[in-house]
Amino acid sequence: MFKMSEYAFIASVLALSLALLCYIVAFVSARMGMARMQLAGAGGPSISTPGAGWASALATYGTLIVWLSFIFVSASLVFRTIALGHGPFANMYEFSVAFSWGTLGAYLYFERKYHLRTLGLIALPIALAMQGYALYLAATLPTTSDPLVPALQNNLLLSVHVAVAIVAYGTFSVAFGAALLYLIQPAEGRRGLPKPEILDEISYRAVIVGYPFLTLTIVLGAVWAEQAWGTYWGWDPKETASLVTWLIYGAYLHARVVRGWTGRRAAWLLMLGFGATLFTYFGNYFFGGLHSYAGLDQ
């Protein structure tokens, strides 16, 4: 099962690399075609709009390959879950595979809903970076997981607490991608990129999906901490970092909904929020604490 999990993961990495290549080539081709049409006095397509000839077909294939990559990484997680008897979330290799799964899942969800493949130009590299990081860990450490240490011996909470976090991280990756695409455009938008107001909305929609999951992650973490560490809140650096992340996204939601912060200010807040998400995720490396078993001690 471990071997099958590894093979499925490698297949996912290869598929994702290919999909990203398709997206980049399709986008660059569409931009070049658009520039030529501009010279000829006509508008041009982006990879989000069908009808741009082979570039559009390439983008469509790219999305299909993203789906394939998602299926492979899902299979990898399932095989590993069967092999371990609990969610494969006990070390950074497993977290990183799961993070890529969350990002791909969130991207595909929003891609289906809004038909904006350009979002993939940011979301897919994030997922691929996580997979590359997992590959690096797999190359430097054994890929079979040790049995759980006593603090982690709670299969239900280990599986649910981290799975819920992965959904939050995945949606925040998409929110970050949309916000970044927003920020690289001038106020009136840039041809070939999605309209700024749609990107603003996607960011918001992604956060309102992710925020309840982050809330649940923290609450489940508190439930688990009470059972394992004897207190529901111990100001452990990782839990405090997750609180900081929760506060930043909470501020974003309040600012956007009540004070009408849309556009650039909201997008910058999402940059900060995703920075906090990565800080929480990679925090094991530099702030230790009770979550330190989840580091490189695989």
Added chain:
Amino acid sequence: MSEAIRPPARSGSSDLLDDFEGNNLKIGGFDVFERLWHLFISMRTGLALIFAIALCSFVGTMVAQVPQGMAEDKTAYAVWVDGLRPKYGGWTNIFDALGFYGVFSSWYYRGLVVLLSTSILACSINRAPKLWKQATNPRIAMSPGFYQHAALRASLTVPATLEQAQVAVQAQFKHGGYRTIVATSGSGVDIYADKFRWGPFGTVFAHLSIIAIILGAIAGSAGFRDTAFVAPVGSKVAVGNGTNLSIQATSFNDAYYESGQPADYVSHLVLFDGSNQVMEADVRVNQPMRYGDVSFYQSFFGGAAAVRVTDASGAVLYDQGVPLQFQSQSGSETIGQLFLPDRDLAIYVVTPASGRVDSTIKTGQLQFEVYKGTAQTMIGTQVVGPGKPVQIGDLTYTFVREQRFTGLIVARDPGANFVWLGAFLLVFGVGLVFFFPNRRIWARVRQGEDGTVIEAGALTRHDVMFEAAFAKLVTDVKLGLAGPSAS
């Protein structure tokens, strides 16, 4: 939290007890209470407080935090801070002066939490009545201007009677899961439709949940949390802290995987309430024992020495395990201590640390060091093997055998239920508001020159799903009434 909205000025009030407006505290012409109220319900204030707390929390994450209880011991704290100098260099004292080593118990952190709680409470009080009115008594008829400027709007002219159009609109709303309220006037029919009208109350639940969690945390301070409760195997140890409980650990076992990683720590505990045995359980990490509102968690373990102390008449003064919790500075010995307050004696038991051969005490032996009074005057010291009594001063000391101790966290948290209630409300509230968004659509049906005119409008913009649902509703109404011309 909500945006600050200035209430309309009250006028014509004459009730002496009901209207204190004229007597509000005014400083320099400003109404202090009103100013404070507007300050706390302002989203700007709320955001500033959230960012300030996030910033302080970030500092607390990055800078080492003093272990619980150490800050009160000035000497221990100074030693601990000195240990940080290689890490923080010249910043060490600056961080100390700024209170960065105890951010979460600092006055400014607590102050920010109090201010944010006040802001949350004020905003909830300010917002709840409006939400209630919106859910139970919404505005049904909108002005013609609304239908011309609403973010989402549609207008249909249909060859149907006013009643047929009304029925068709209501039917489509009902089909889409909307509740409808109809108001008929001389000029036509106004229809209000909504879905998930209780969704916005999720914000109230979520905000109040934070208050509940903070109150729970405050109430928790009335309990206790002993993180260093040590129970030598076989000995009965009082829990103290206002309880009548005592614990006897009958065994402790640790198991390891082949890789050397720990696999299991388990203590078998027997709990006594007074002299009655009330409970018995295996306690593991992740598997605490609970009795009433007191919980026992497996935390740490170590070696212990079973010691018996008798006086000249043979009376037993002490017959318990002494946990070897401390280490000598060189690390070559483990040390335990016991006190005989009636005799004003402090006795230290010292053994070679596991795996260390550089101790002057041989493996399997134990050294008794006996001191008297607060001046810690040494009475005597002797090294003995197991089972051999030795005389030090006027008492006889016996190292009975080696044993182990289990270290527990024992806690009673009277605020925990508040915290769990708050946590539940938080998840429930956040889920309610985001996964069940309130949808509101207004429609009106009027008799026009070319037929019956149906207009619809909604305030939500940039919500693709709602836009699609709105467009579908309009299309379905159009299809349901034959031969329309839409605009």
